[in-house]
Amino acid sequence: AQSVTQPDIHITVSEGASLELRCNYSYGATPYLFWYVQSPGQGLQLLLKYFSGDTLVQGIKGFEAEFKRSQSSFNLRKPSVHWSDAAEYFCAVGASGNQFYFGTGTSLTVIP
Amino acid sequence: DGGITQSPKYLFRKEGQNVTLSCEQNLNHDAMYWYRQDPGQGLRLIYYSQIVNDFQKGDIAEGYSVSREKKESFPLTVTSAQKNPTAFYLCASSPTLRGETQYFGPGTRLLVL
Numbered sequence: 001a002q003s004v005t006q007p008d009i010h011i012t013v014s015e016g017a018s019l020e021l022r023c024n025y026s027y028g029a030t031p032y033l034f035w036y037v038q039s040p041g042q043g044l045q046l047l048l049k050y051f052s053g054d055t056l057v058q059g060i061k062g063f064e065a066e067f068k069r070s071q072s073s074f075n076l077r078k079p080s081v082h083w084s085d086a087a088e089y090f091c092a093v094g095a096s097g098n099q100f101y102f103g104t105g106t107s108l109t110v111i112p
Numbered sequence: 113d114g115g116i117t118q119s120p121k122y123l124f125r126k127e128g129q130n131v132t133l134s135c136e137q138n139l140n141h142d143a144m145y146w147y148r149q150d151p152g153q154g155l156r157l158i159y160y161s162q163i164v165n166d167f168q169k170g171d172i173a174e175g176y177s178v179s180r181e182k183k184e185s186f187p188l189t190v191t192s193a194q195k196n197p198t199a200f201y202l203c204a205s206s207p208t209l210r211g212e213t214q215y216f217g218p219g220t221r222l223l224v225l
Contacts, residue, residue, distance in 0.1 A: 009152070032211040043116075043202055043216035044155075051211045090154065097162060098143055098210050099170075104154040 002027050002095050006103035013081050014111050021076040021106050023091035032094035033074040035065055037087050038105075044090060050074065051094075061085070086110045115139070116217035118203050123222045125190065125197060133188045133220045135203035141215075143208045144186035148172060149200040149219075158201075161186055162208050190222060198224050 005024045013019055025031055032051045036044040048059025055067040065076045074091060091103040116137045125131045137144065143162045147155040157170030161180040175194025180186055186205075190197045200221050204214040 034213070036216075041200075041219070041221070043118075043218045044204075045216075046213050049211075049213060094211055096210060097160075098206055098208055098212055098214070099157065099160065100145075100155075100214055102147075102155040104152060 002093060002101045004091050004093050004101050004103040006089075006091055006106050008106045009104070010107045010109070012109040012111060015083050016080050019076075019078045019081045019085070019108070021089050021091075021108070023074045023076065023103060024072050025074060025091070025093045026072065027093050027095065031067075031074075033065075033067060034092040034094065034100070035059065035063070035074070035076050036090045036092065037061075038090065039087050047076070047089075081108075081110055083110045083112065116203060116205055116215055118201075118217035118220050120220060121218070123220055124225050125222060126225050128192045130189055130191050131222065133190070133201055133203075133222070135186045135188065135217060137184055137186075137203075137205040137215075137217075139205055139215060140183070141205035141207055142183070143206050144180070145204040145206075145214065146170075146176075146178065146186070146188045147202045147204065149202060155202065158188065197222055 003026045034049045035047040050057045050067045088105045092100045119134045145160045146158040159178040161167035177189045203217040206212045206214040
């Protein structure tokens with residue numbers, strides 16, 4: 001069965017520090033993988049996606065993610081976090097019929 | 113300006129009342145989706161539609177109903193059978209091909225009086 005696991009419910013980082021949010025997936029075929037960001041009370045905005053090719057994917061706002069098939073992972077990274085990055089982050093896998101399966105999210109707090 | 117609109121932003125439901133959440137898109141997407149979001153549970157799929165006049169149940173369809181009479185509209189009705197409707201509801205749309213991005217509306221927060 002398809003599933004997405006985000007093991008970290010909440011992460012706190014200092015402004016300017018690096019960030020890595022973890023995502024593990026379970027899917028029988030070639031995965032299509034996505035990272036979204038959600039500000040409080042808002043909808044979801046796409047950060048980046050992977051469907052083939054280069055396993056290191058660049059996204060908006062300075063984010064990147066690396067697909068590692070051997071580890072079934074698609075971790076999101078940012079070299080230097082800004083206070084405006086504080087939000088909820090969701091990883092998702094796209095399945096047949098373009099249904100998405102979402103992780104439970106990781107809440108990011110940025111301290112000055 | 114293309115996108116997805118949801119209305120209202122806040123909605124209050126009384127006991128035994130049905131309420132309808134609106135979702136409209138002008139992206140010319142064939143597929144539309146309704147998700148429910150609760151704290152700590154991520155997004156759970158309620159219903160989805162890949163084409164006009166057709167829709168399928170998602171993981172938590174009980175107590176909800178939908179219609180898809182027009183390509184751009186996919187309203188969700190929360191019926192009185194849904195005993196715990198308080199949540200944040202998100203509508204999304206996408207092309208139907210697998211791997212295409214789902215685009216989300218701003219959401220509707222439903223509260224029970």
